[in-house]
Amino acid sequence: MLAEIRALGFEYAELSHAIRLSLVDGIQKAVKAGEIKISSVHNFCPLPLSVTGPAPDYYRPSSRNATEHELAIRQTLRTLDFAASLGVPVVVLHLGAVEMRRYTEKLLQLIEQDRGASAKFARVRAKALASRAKKCAKFFEQVVRALDVIVPHARQLNIRLGLETRQGIEQIPSEDEIGELINRFGAERVTYWHDVGHAQTKELFGLAGSEALLERYRGQTAGMHLQDFAPPGFDHQPPGFGTFDFRRLQPFVTREMILVWEIHSHWSAAQVQQACQTTQEMLSGPIPIV
Numbered sequence: 001m002l003a004e005i006r007a008l009g010f011e012y013a014e015l016s017h018a019i020r021l022s023l024v025d026g027i028q029k030a031v032k033a034g035e036i037k038i039s040s041v042h043n044f045c046p047l048p049l050s051v052t053g054p055a056p057d058y059y060r061p062s063s064r065n066a067t068e069h070e071l072a073i074r075q076t077l078r079t080l081d082f083a084a085s086l087g088v089p090v091v092v093l094h095l096g097a098v099e100m101r102r103y104t105e106k107l108l109q110l111i112e113q114d115r116g117a118s119a120k121f122a123r124v125r126a127k128a129l130a131s132r133a134k135k136c137a138k139f140f141e142q143v144v145r146a147l148d149v150i151v152p153h154a155r156q157l158n159i160r161l162g163l164e165t166r167q168g169i170e171q172i173p174s175e176d177e178i179g180e181l182i183n184r185f186g187a188e189r190v191t192y193w194h195d196v197g198h199a200q201t202k203e204l205f206g207l208a209g210s211e212a213l214l215e216r217y218r219g220q221t222a223g224m225h226l227q228d229f230a231p232p233g234f235d236h237q238p239p240g241f242g243t244f245d246f247r248r249l250q251p252f253v254t255r256e257m258i259l260v261w262e263i264h265s266h267w268s269a270a271q272v273q274q275a276c277q278t279t280q281e282m283l284s285g286p287i288p289i290v
Contacts, residue, residue, distance in 0.1 A: 012039040014260045017056040041083040042092040061146035062096025062139040084157040092162040103128030104168035111232040162193030192217035194224040197235025214252040223258030236264040238275035
């Protein structure tokens with residue numbers, strides 16, 4: 001896996017939430033041999049033993065179930081230890097969700113039906129935001145309790161935590177909650193992690209898009225997941241295969257950011273290599289790939 005990424009000309013890779021424990025030994029050997037460098041790790045990595053596929057939300061730090069909450073913390077600490085063993089500076093986190101009706105799916109359906117400007121769309125969005133606001137506090141409190149344990153461990157290992165843009169209205173953190181958590185735990189250790197596809201979905205909902213988020217968290221953004229996107233929710237595409245204009249990111253990209261191409265595996269090596277190289281040159285920075 002890592003050799004294939006390196007053969008495409010990429011010096012770095014992000015280890016995702018699909019890495020099984022059986023892959024860890026080979027990854028460690030590849031890194032030790034200098035075959036590739038690891039830019040970042042996405043929680044949970046390696047996966048819990050009972051899980052065989054991508055599962056960033058398998059255990060939710062927001063959960064009010066004591067067992068799930070504790071397992072979310074434990075598996076995150078395990079991810080941090082793994083990242084530290086590889087000298088990785090950032091671990092990307094999902095933090096769970098508010099338990100409520102899944103309004104996001106209905107909003108996406110309305111957009112697909114070309115009803116994103118309809119009165120019904122506005123009503124569903126208003127209901128979603130009101131329901132979230134009413135129910136959020138107890139789940140957000142669980143997230144804070146989890147980070148009360150996770151952040152000190154990250155500090156001890158000198159790892160930063162990247163709070164990823166979430167796609168769904170139900171998910172945590174919201175655009176405002178990112179700032180609340182950064183302020184509470186300190187920007188030295190807790191940072192923003194921008195996901196282009198997720199931000200574009202929120203933009204379709206009439207909420208904060210890429211520019212608004214990146215401006216708001218300028219100087220507090222550790223990295224980005226880059227991908228092309230097409231409405232209503234087709235993300236993880238190579239640049240040029242969707243509708244996103246990557247020039248929108250140029251004012252916000254810094255040399256310190258970790259920029260990771262997060263692309264679905266069914267795209268060919270040639271499609272990925274050529275498209276990413278062109279956009280990489282435009283953004284004028286070294287960009288790893290996952």
